[in-house]
Amino acid sequence: MLNISSNSSVRKLQNGKFPSLEKVERMQSSRRLIRVITGLSIALFLFFFLPWTQNIRSKGNVTTLKPNQRQQSIHSIIPGRIEKWFVQEGDNVKKGDTILYLTEVKDDYLDPDLLSNTEQQLKAKEMSVNSYMEKIKALDNQIDALALTGRLKLEQAENKLKQAYLKIKSDSMDYQAAQINFQVAEEQFKRMEKLYEDGLKSLTDLEKRKLTLQKAQAELISYENKLLTSKNEVLNAKVELTSIKSQYRDEVAKSESQKYTALSNMYDAEAVVTKLQNQYMNYSVRSGLYYVTAPQDGYIIRTVQSGIGETIKEGEEILTIMPASYDLAIAMYVQPIDIPLLEIGQHVRTQFDGWPAIVFSGWPNVSYGTYGGTVYAIDNYISDNGKYRVLVAPDTNDVPWPKALRVGAGSTSMLLLKDVPIWYELWRKINGFPPDYYKINDNGNKEKSAATDEK
Incomplete structure (x- = not known):
């Protein structure tokens, strides 16, 4: 109009x-x-002048802080055949509870009396080792006895040799005395013979002197014979002494050879005993592996193997178990460009899937249904998805996380940075500048600093 x-x-x-x-x-x-x-x-x-909290938003999921609190796979250490299941999926098991029972499939372990037979072999070899030890002790005693007897025999032979030397001296003195007597008798016979020729002595006197000479010559020959016999006795004593040394040396060497042979056999038997002990312990431990038990308290999540009579291989996965108690955390992934903005202990606001929330990313204080957390760890190596993983732990000074929260649930997290006006945030995003962040100075106070200044 x-x-x-x-x-x-x-x-x-x-x-x-x-x-x-x-x-x-x-x-x-x-x-x-x-x-x-x-x-x-x-x-x-x-x-535009209202305060705005800069933040980094990232998707993630709920996990645990410690590796031993995450779900784990239970493997069979030995190959076998499933004979009986003691659990089913969803059951709560305690540490040491039996999960399933396996039987052997290898022919080396099918003997039901394998442990007892191995134990008997072990005892037999141990008795063999003891026998060799007793034999070695007997040979040691024999060697000691031979050494003692040899020393006594040597002393006896040495004494006999000394006696022979002394007898040579005695016979030598007798022989020298006989030589002197023979010389004296010979001189007397010559003088008597001259006197007989001169007519001063009778034939009878001459014959007597001749008889005396013959007796002296006979004694000289007898003593010479004794001296030679004594010298032969010395030689015999030396030969006997050498023979005794050689004899007992050979006997001791023979006994020592038998001893070393027994020692070698004993060491071989001990090696067999050690091998049998190892084998027996392996069999004993293996028999304990027929029952697969729970490594910790938890819940049976998923069974990979199923059925009765199914054969499983060594190291094959059997089922998955989730620990009953764990410390929750959030595994979120951030872009590499945002990594310099993160620090350990930095505050995070998180929204969990399944828990209603009203989120104002720029005003975390007025958001509803979000929970607090702190940066616990930052990976130093990039993940397969091209981002860095950041672990977020619950903030003990904030509202506790929901008790019904489970591992694997989704989450949306906001890493809180610097408080700036809205116009500045719009200007920053239009120009493509990095966010600002708080940095802890040496005095422990928060100091506002821009990422561009760090560069």
Whole structure:
């Protein structure tokens, strides 16, 4: 109704019949529109100066802080055949509870009396070792006896040799005395013979002197014979002494050889005993592996193997177990460009899947249904998805995380950075500048610093 034309149709209308048209004509819409636009402009201008918390948003999932609290696979250490299951999926088991029972499939272990037979072999070899030890002791005693007897025999032979030397001296003195007697008798016979020729002595006297000479010569020959016999006795004593030394040396060497042979056999038997002990312990430990037990308290999640009589290989996965008690954490992934903004202990706000929440990313204080956390660890190596993993632990000074929260649940986390005006945040994003963040200075206070300044 701009009333441009002079030919207005308004005059022809009866306003009383059209109350709505009458109200519209009476409204001053242009002034009100200006007021509304002005108010909105002022409100928008003031809105730009409101504080805004810079943040890094990232998707993640719930995990555990410690590796031993995460789900784990239970493997069979030995190959075998499943004979009996003692659990089913979803059961709560305690540490040491039996999960299933296996039987042997290798022919080396099928003997039901394998342990007892191995134990008997072990005892037999141990008795063999004891026998060799007793034999070695007997040979040691024999060697000691031979050494003692040899020393006595040597002393006896040495004494006999000394006696022979002394007898040589005695016979030598007798032989020398016999030589002197023979010389004296010979001189006397010559003088007697001269006196006989001169007629001074009778033939009888000469014959007597001749008989004396013959006796002296006989004694000289006898003593010479004794001296030679004594010398032969010395030689015999030396030969006997050498023979005794050689004899007992050979006997001792023979006994020592038998001793070393027994020692070698004993060491071989001890090696067999050690091998049998190892084998027996292996069999004993292996028999304990027929029962697969739970390594810790937890819940049976999924069984990979199933059925009775199914054969499983060595090291093959049997089932998966989830620990009953664990410390929750969030594994979130951030872009490499945001890694310099993160520090251990930095505050995080998290929304969990399944828990309703009203989230204002720029105003975490007015968000509803979010939970607090702190950065616990930052990986030093990039993940397969091209991002860095960050572990977030619960904030002990904030509202506890839901008790019904389970490992593997999804989450959306916000790493809180610096508080800036909204206009600055819009300007930063338009220009593609990195966010600002808080950095802890040497005094322990928070110091606001821009990532560009660090560069």
